[in-house]
Structure formats: C-alpha cells, structure tokens
Amino acid sequence: VTTLSASRPNAADPRPTMKDVAAAAGVSVKTVSRALGGESGVQQATRDRVQAAARKLGFRRNDIAASLRRLGQSMATIGLLIEDVGNPFYASVTRGVEEVAREHDHVVIAASSDEDPELERETLSAFLSRRVDGLIVVPAGGDHSYLAPDLARGTPLVFADRPARGVEADAVVVANVRGAADAVRHLIGHGHRRIGYVGDASGLYTARERYRGYTNALRSAKIKLDQSIVRQGAHDVDSAAAATAELLAAEEKPTAIFAGNNRATIGVLRAMRAHRGRIAVVGFDDFELADVVEPAVTVVAGDARALGRAAAERLFARLAGDHDPVRTIVLPTTLTARGSGEIKP
Amino acid sequence: VTTLSASRPNAADPRPTMKDVAAAAGVSVKTVSRALGGESGVQQATRDRVQAAARKLGFRRNDIAASLRRLGQSMATIGLLIEDVGNPFYASVTRGVEEVAREHDHVVIAASSDEDPELERETLSAFLSRRVDGLIVVPAGGDHSYLAPDLARGTPLVFADRPARGVEADAVVVANVRGAADAVRHLIGHGHRRIGYVGDASGLYTARERYRGYTNALRSAKIKLDQSIVRQGAHDVDSAAAATAELLAAEEKPTAIFAGNNRATIGVLRAMRAHRGRIAVVGFDDFELADVVEPAVTVVAGDARALGRAAAERLFARLAGDHDPVRTIVLPTTLTARGSGEIKP
DNA sequence: TTGTAAGCGTTATCAA
C-alpha cells in the first residue's frame, strides 16, 4: 500500500469506474459503456442520465482496460525512436510523425537513442511491451534482425532517415547521393576544381552516401579526388570547425567546401569567421538562419518534416492492411542558392 | 474480424501469452509470471525452463494487461504537452524531460498544442484516459481549471515555461522580467537611450513579462518609454522582420533593439541585413548560430533543456510523495555578449 | 432497449 500512496500522492479518493457511474445513474455497467462509448441503442433519456452521472463523478474511461478486451488490443499509440529529440532536424521529423499520427487518432511515444544500439534495443523493447501499434525507427548502427519476430507478429516497422540491416522493412530516406552530387556539381559549375569535404564518419549511412555523392560528382567532372582536403569523422560542430581550420591553414587550400550535414556546415562557418577567407560553401541540410549569416548559405536539403510524415504514412498504410512488398521511399532534395555557394574561386 | 486483420496486417500467428509459455514449460501461469517478473521463490531450474520457453516462443509480456492489475496501475508513462515539438526551444525542453523520465524508467508521450486551447484540452484528455502517471504542460492561453479534478485524483501536473490560471500546480519558468531587464540594461550600459522593442503579443505570458522587464529597465534609467519604437504582436519571423523594417525606416529610429524571443531576433536580423544599419541588438533566447552571424548576436537566455529537466524532476518528486505546497521555480537567465549588443549608438 | 456473463492477459491472494 506504500507503493500506492507513493505513486498517487494526492489520491484522496480513487478514480471512479464505470461501476460507480452505473450505480449513480441506476443502470448496468454495460449501459454506461454504451452511453459513453457513443454506441447506438440507448434511449436518449438514459444516455443523458449516464452522462450527467459521469460528469458529476469526474469519470474518465480507462483506455488501458478498454483496450485489453477490444479486438486488436490497440492503444492507438505508435513508438518513435530517433537519435536525439533535441536536434532540430529530428525535432522536425518528430513533428511530421506527430501530425500524421494525430490525423489517425494515435499518440506518439518518442525517445532518443543517442546512437547507442544497446539503448535503442532496450527502448524498443519497452515500446513493444506496451503494445504500440507500430514503430518508426531512426536506426543506430548495427544489425536489426532482433526486430524481425515482432514485425512478423504484426507490429509494422518503418525505418526513417536511414535503412537498417537484418530486417525487411519499409524505409524513408532522402536522396543523399544525388543531393550531395548536386551540391558539388553546383560548386563545379561556379568554376571550382579544388573542393574540400567536411562531414561525419563514414560509419554512418548518411555520411557514407553523401561522401559517395561528393566523389561521384568529382569523378564525373574528371577532378581527381584529393584526400588531403577530405575530413570525415567530424561528428559535432567543434570537430568540424577544427577540421575546417586545418583545411584553411594548408598550403594548397581548397577554394570551396562541401559540408556533409548541418553540424558540419555550422562548424565550417564558424571556422571561416576566424579565417577571413573568401571560400565557397554548400552544406547538406537546411537551417533556420541560413539566410541571415554573411554570406547567406547555399544548401541542398531534404524536408525533415516531410520525412516524418512519409514514414508515418507508410506505417499507417501497413496498419490499414497494405501488404505490398517492402519498399524504400527516397525523398528529393532541393538546392537553395543563397550566396555562399556562388562565390567564385 | 476485418478490424483485426486491418490492425495487425501481418499477424500470421498471434502473440503468445503467459498461458502459452506455461503450457510449453509445463508449469502454471503464475509461475511464469514469477519467473519472468524476477520474483523470488522460484527454483532456478524452473526459472530456466520458463525463460527458455519464453524465448523460444518470442514471448513479450503485455504491460497493458500487467498494469491493469498491478497496484497503482501505472504504465510508467508521463504526458508532455508543448506548443510545438518542431520548435528548437521546445525540442530542447522535450529532451530534458525525456532524460529525467528515462532515469525513472518512464516513457514520454508528447504532443503539440499549436497554442490551441481546444486541441490542448482534447490531447490532455486523451493522455488522462491512457492513465499517464503525470503531466507536464506548456499551457496555451485560457483557464486551466478543467485539470483540477484530475490533479485532485492524484495525477500530478507541472506547468512549464509559463504558469496557468485556474489550477494550483507547480510551475517552472525562466526569469523573464529580470532577463529582459538585464538585456536592456546591457544596451543602456553601452550608451543607448533610444532602444526599440520587437516581440510577441502581450497576450502571451512570456511576452508580457519580458516587455515588463524592458519597461522596468527603461524606467530605472529614467528613459521615457516611447511607444513609437515598440512593436508587440510579432509572432513569427516574417512579422518581426516587417516590424523591424518599420522601426528602421522611421525618422527618429532607435539606436538599439531588444528582441523578445528567438523568432523575433531572427526577424530583426533579417530586416537589418537589408537595411545596412549599425544598430545594436540583444535577443531573448539563444540559438545555435548566434555566434556565426555577423555581427554575432548578444543574447540573454534561459536553458531550455534545464527547464525540461526541472519540470520533470518536480513531477517525479510529486510522484514520489512530495506533499510540499505548490511552488513556481524560476530558472536564471544568462547574458552572453557576442558583439551585436556592444555596438555603440 | 437493457442486462448478465464471460473474457482480455496479467498480478494478488491464499491455499496446497
């Protein structure tokens, strides 16, 4: 009983149940269920009486109990696991997921994995035990075959932002290779031949893909890849800034830089402030102040909110009975020229 | 049955229950419950047998059913209602809440109200029906007395970022008045006497408080408040930019501007780019690129993540039985001078 | 239109 009082500190009186409402209204429990559940076959007078009693008692149906018996046992909840809710990119993804969930009268349980496979697994396990109706996951590295049994048992799964190995599941990603190539081609189009790269470690799917786009574009333009102006492994703003400082301090420094993600872009900008150079920059991923900094930043970017929406829509399609073969949806990227990418060498 | 197949499209076989595990292990259901729940009083051999059976069948305990019977009926879930998960400020708040929730083995159901009282109420109602253990709410305008019954019945409630009328509940806010006054005093200290204001409508708590800080600081410095350089009602970046453009176009334009929130700050910056003026700016709320724009932006800001953490900590304290009188926690703000606030008139 | 009984999957109670 200590547990009870501890978990419900102010509970002078416990929550009323349908039984209480039934007693107050002088009807059976089933009639209460019908009246409050909006079912037909209840006299208006009875319905009114029940509703009045419910209101007076402050009754709130216990969805947990209701779902237990209900067919499918759905709690109208979907689980969302992302890298970090605090990161603006994933915040937008979350927003998109939430919008679609609301359209389907579902709520979203969200959690951050911080890119930790162990934590991811634990969290998803907790979600599954709660019987979420479906899962949207931005997969941390590693194998995801442990999700296969639950998928087979009917909990749909959609990967977002990057695909995962080990399970056959839908995925929604942005056109990383193509977008990166567009960015680099844009720089080449403005006369650059010596284009540096600052981005995340190649262990990450998006980083790997974007780097591939970078090298592809160089190859198509017959520009030789020069590893001395490539800096992978910049996972945060500070390391990206440091990497950029190195590039700018070099003898044969690049005339342009392609930044592989929003953190890298910010790092590059920060380093360039100190440097007072006149170097072109195109970044992958947009950010709010891209048009306020000087020069305004040219970016190529996918739409994070649309990514979240698309993933959620795929999930609800599966939930609605879609049995089509698993597929990966690739969302387009857009290049927005704002100045920094149009600087000549 | 259509509903079933629709909601669990791939469900070839249904999820195994403890009954299935019991049959497979040759024990009773209660023994399975004990073995899997880590209860004492089970022979090691039996426990092993049960665990093996559970693993083989792919059993996952149904927390919904478990919580129904368990004392207190907790689903270890807290509800978080904020203005917009996609807004970086609230994304950080969410992150803070999530961290503390995880420390207490709880998950977070989050949703956005978009500042709509109707939507807020519906969403909170859904949360309450799901029997969340507690609620953290960034209140949309209006009266919140409708939450009083649930609070009295033992669902703790903490308001975040702004207090709410109609219920006696804990709240965590930042020092808006003082922070704003600090910002304006900073400008005054650098020689400004003609300081404009661009911020949100005074219907919003934070906007009202910050405006109060602005007027307080002017009064202390014996500077007469001039409404012609005050622009309230700028809720988004565009309107803030437009408002700023007006101020800058005026005959007797201000030599400095205090921006009441991050959107307003960005709007001010955007307008200033076009204007080519040499006007000082201090903004309320920090943002990631504040040190990259030119000039770098001086801001006064509270810590959004800390706000989320503090709110969640208050909630879990209540959940743990804290019966102290309701209180409002005021988090300090910090002024970070970066350049834009130190420009002389 | 309303009510009775059974059952959802688990844990609490109490007996073996």
Place this chain on the structure above:
DNA sequence: TTGATAACGCTTACAA
C-alpha cells in the same frame, strides 16, 4: 516452491 482462483475495468456475446 508451486498452483488455483479471483480480480483489475472494460468490451463482446448473448439473453431478456
């Protein structure tokens, strides 16, 4: 150490 049975609060099935 184990198990049979009730109970959680609700909905489904069926009867009145």
